[in-house]
Amino acid sequence: MFKNVLIISFVMILSAFTNAQNKSVYTDLTPENCKEVSTDQGMPGNYVGKCKGTAGFDLEVYLDDERNSVGIVFPSRNVVSLDFWNHFGEFSELGTKAEWRIKNGRPVALIVRLNISDPEDYEKRTSYLMVSKITAKGACVTDIIKPEKGQNLTARIMADNASNRPCKKGYLEE
Numbered sequence: 001m002f003k004n005v006l007i008i009s010f011v012m013i014l015s016a017f018t019n020a021q022n023k024s025v026y027t028d029l030t031p032e033n034c035k036e037v038s039t040d041q042g043m044p045g046n047y048v049g050k051c052k053g054t055a056g057f058d059l060e061v062y063l064d065d066e067r068n069s070v071g072i073v074f075p076s077r078n079v080v081s082l083d084f085w086n087h088f089g090e091f092s093e094l095g096t097k098a099e100w101r102i103k104n105g106r107p108v109a110l111i112v113r114l115n116i117s118d119p120e121d122y123e124k125r126t127s128y129l130m131v132s133k134i135t136a137k138g139a140c141v142t143d144i145i146k147p148e149k150g151q152n153l154t155a156r157i158m159a160d161n162a163s164n165r166p167c168k169k170g171y172l173e174e
Helices: 002-021 151-160
Strands: 023-028 034-040 046-054 057-064 067-073 079-081 092-103 106-117 125-134 139-145
Touching (some): 023 046, 046 067, 046 092, 057 079, 057 092, 067 106, 092 151, 106 151, 125 151, 139 151
Antiparallel strands (some): 034 046, 057 067, 067 079, 106 125, 125 139
16 A cells, blocks of 8 residues: 555656646637638538647637537648547537647647536536647547546646547547
8 A cells, every 4th residue: 555655646746747847828719819710601600710829839619510629730730620529429618718738849738628518408517628639740639637626737737648648539439
């Protein structure tokens, strides 16, 4: 048991050290701060907006049938969609900010709040933090942090270690 306590303590110290190396930069995801790229007039509620990011990266925000997601726009202009709707089928809404985790001047992870509507009561929402890793070749969701005490800190720790984590399969991919 003492050995387990030492291991847990070591992991927490290592995580704190890793967090100290990374910093956060934020992108505002509200419609007034993002440029409209397209709107499907035939299907009300469909929208793509582009939001200014950091270090040559930007974000696209997607609304499709009352479900939201984001895509990461790389400096090459290649866009990688994170497909949040593959993890939750219910109606959803993005939080107002995205948090980029930066290491050595380059984004290595992204944290976005996703509020999921209860299918029985659309006014009731559960707020998750979607953690995604960003690599030279792409990006994917690695962790979904449930509402809990310390949710933001947990998300940052997971984001700072995301490069070592596998991509999470969504319910549509299982």
